[in-house]
Amino acid sequence: MTQSTYQMLDPTAELSSERRARRSPPASLDGATIGLMSISKERSLEFLDTVARRLTARGLKIARFEKPTHTKPASEAVIQAMVERCDVVVVGLAD
Amino acid sequence: MELVAVVKRDCKTCRLVEPVLAQIRERAPLALYSQDDPSFPESLGGAQDDTALERSWRLRIEIVPTLIRFEGEKEVARIAGWDRAEWERVAQQSRLGPGLPAFQPGCGSRTQEPGMPERLALAHGDLRLNSRRIDVADPEDAIEVAYDRGWSDGLPIVPPTPLRVAMMLSGTTRRPDEVIGLIPPNLSECTVEKAAANAVMAGCRPEYFPVVLAVIEAALDPRFSMHGLLATLWFSGPVVIVNGPVARRIGMNSGGNALGQGNRANATIGRALQLVIRNVGGGLPGGVDRAVFGNPGKYTFCFAEDESDPDWTPLSVARGFKPGTSTVTLFHGDGVQGISAGRSRTPEGLARSLAMGLCAVCHPKLAEWAGAILVVSPDHYAIFSEGGWRRTEIEAGLREALRRPGRDLVQGAYGVEEGIDPARAEEMVDKFNEGALLVVRAGGRGGLMSAVIGGWSAQRKKLEVQPVTREIPT
Numbered sequence: 009m010t011q012s013t014y015q016m017l018d019p020t021a022e023l024s025s026e027r028r029a030r031r032s033p034p035a036s037l038d039g040a041t042i043g044l045m046s047i048s049k050e051r052s053l054e055f056l057d058t059v060a061r062r063l064t065a066r067g068l069k070i071a072r073f074e075k076p077t078h079t080k081p082a083s084e085a086v087i088q089a090m091v092e093r094c095d096v097v098v099v100g101l102a103d
Numbered sequence: 104m105e106l107v108a109v110v111k112r113d114c115k116t117c118r119l120v121e122p123v124l125a126q127i128r129e130r131a132p133l134a135l136y137s138q139d140d141p142s143f144p145e146s147l148g149g150a151q152d153d154t155a156l157e158r159s160w161r162l163r164i165e166i167v168p169t170l171i172r173f174e175g176e177k178e179v180a181r182i183a184g185w186d187r188a189e190w191e192r193v194a195q196q197s198r199l200g201p202g203l204p205a206f207q208p209g210c211g212s213r214t215q216e217p218g219m220p221e222r223l224a225l226a227h228g229d230l231r232l233n234s235r236r237i238d239v240a241d242p243e244d245a246i247e248v249a250y251d252r253g254w255s256d257g258l259p260i261v262p263p264t265p266l267r268v269a270m271m272l273s274g275t276t277r278r279p280d281e282v283i284g285l286i287p288p289n290l291s292e293c294t295v296e297k298a299a300a301n302a303v304m305a306g307c308r309p310e311y312f313p314v315v316l317a318v319i320e321a322a323l324d325p326r327f328s329m330h331g332l333l334a335t336l337w338f339s340g341p342v343v344i345v346n347g348p349v350a351r352r353i354g355m356n357s358g359g360n361a362l363g364q365g366n367r368a369n370a371t372i373g374r375a376l377q378l379v380i381r382n383v384g385g386g387l388p389g390g391v392d393r394a395v396f397g398n399p400g401k402y403t404f405c406f407a408e409d410e411s412d413p414d415w416t417p418l419s420v421a422r423g424f425k426p427g428t429s430t431v432t433l434f435h436g437d438g439v440q441g442i443s444a445g446r447s448r449t450p451e452g453l454a455r456s457l458a459m460g461l462c463a464v465c466h467p468k469l470a471e472w473a474g475a476i477l478v479v480s481p482d483h484y485a486i487f488s489e490g491g492w493r494r495t496e497i498e499a500g501l502r503e504a505l506r507r508p509g510r511d512l513v514q515g516a517y518g519v520e521e522g523i524d525p526a527r528a529e530e531m532v533d534k535f536n537e538g539a540l541l542v543v544r545a546g547g548r549g550g551l552m553s554a555v556i557g558g559w560s561a562q563r564k565k566l567e568v569q570p571v572t573r574e575i576p577t
Binding site: 013014015016017018019020021022023025077078079080081 | 232234235236237238239240241242245248249254262263264265268286287288289291292293296297300301304325328330331378382383384385561564567568
């Protein structure tokens with residue numbers, strides 16, 4: 009019996025994401041800038057305002073970010089700004 | 104000058120012209136090709152073997168017999184089938200085929216057999232497919248290989264062989280390497296070829312492919328927010344409604360069991376979109392797809408609207424397209440909730456009855472939140488219709504019946520914490536935002552029932568998340 013070759017076309021985007029090791033959390037928050045990212049979902053500000061008050065009370069530096077709507081991904085500009093300015097980011101997801 | 108003739112034994116007209124070919128060859132150089140049997144025609148000592156059809160393909164033969172005259176490399180005259188006057192003109196010879204009828208149509212060239220144009224285009228480099236080719240040792244394993252590679256939604260797929268993908272591409276005039284758009288969540292480029300491979304896997308026929316392409320493009324419209332729909336915790340997935348002549352042409356179901364199983368076009372068009380999101384976009388359950396439950400419609404959810412009543416304004420026309428235009432409308436929908444309403448005999452009463460069912464969407468006490476599709480059955484439509492109600496009146500009647508006192512809906516009312524802002528207690532509040540309730544007709548006769556397809560909670564952001572309608576180019 010002859011072995012016939014059967015071919016399929018790859019239906020995927022044929023891309024493989026680069027896997028990078030997650031950066032380990034800083035040993036200390038001293039001097040760190042903490043980003044607070046709102047996805048603009050109901051009540052995420054309530055949560056993030058509380059976090060901001062508590063972190064500020066501890067003398068930490070806060071930077072606030074938001075994307076205009078939770079229904080769409082954050083823009084490159086918002087993500088880039090967080091990368092440039094923050095050491096740690098807290099994201100307020102969900103309700 | 105050189106003459107070329109292409110014939111096949113399995114063609115009565117080719118056998119008829121055998122003596123003509125002998126006549127021609129006595130007077131001029133004639134290259135003869137046989138598509139099925141090189142020993143034919145015997146009286147000329149056979150023909151050159153073109154059973155692989157390469158020469159026929161290069162000569163773009165559609166009918167046999169075909170006679171062509173070349174001057175050097177250039178084709179200057181051609182006749183397909185038998186037509187004495189034309190053969191004499193092409194061959195530049197007179198008195199051909201005495202005793203034959205003046206005219207007899209030819210037969211189809213073997214290059215035109217189903218699947219053959221695509222097979223030959225692939226074999227001879229006229230169609231280049233750029234996707235990586237994956238070898239499968241045994242065809243029996245192809246479906247398992249697809250599972251192993253993560254290409255399946257859980258159901259078996261049709262293996263996307265180069266020939267099947269080429270045949271799918273024959274359903275469109277668009278180039279295989281044309282980029283349709285960036286598919287979320289990975290924002291990967293989707294070419295027409297990748298869409299075709301996924302449409303094959305979904306089980307589509309080539310004639311569905313223009314619909315599939317329009318569905319993908321509608322899903323990529325920023326107003327639709329496909330990324331968010333994929334990522335949501337909520338049940339929703341894309342629901343596709345097809346309008347216009349294409350629905351009948353490809354045999355879609357808008358009648359009995361329109362929202363159910365059993366129709367190939369309904370089943371596979373919706374599935375093709377989901378496979379594109381999965382395979383090209385990388386959208387996987389448990390990955391960016393965070394659905395708490397999902398719903399069975401996330402395998403596929405696609406149906407056609409019943410446009411059989413000329414007095415009914417189809418959804419596409421209500422959404423601004425000309426009558427007779429084929430369109431797809433994409434909505435972010437959940438499963439189906441039935442409404443039993445068997446006692447209403449007036450349009451007003453029926454509208455109020457259906458509105459009560461619609462109020463359950465998302466939560467009975469939420470308002471201006473998720474939208475919905477109301478699928479009106481033929482028997483319910485008959486009640487509206489007999490009362491003189493068409494789309495405009497039905498939508499107006501529903502809107503009125505869906506306007507409720509805020510005090511019944513505020514948080515805490517009736518001992519239920521869920522609800523609207525207490526500040527709105529004195530207002531009359533609409534259940535749905537303007538444009539968020541789509542009324543369509545579908546279904547079979549025999550039941551005083553209609554169907555609600557609840558929407559995505561993010562539709563409350565009416566500027567950011569909207570149903571999208573797109574024309575299917577013919």
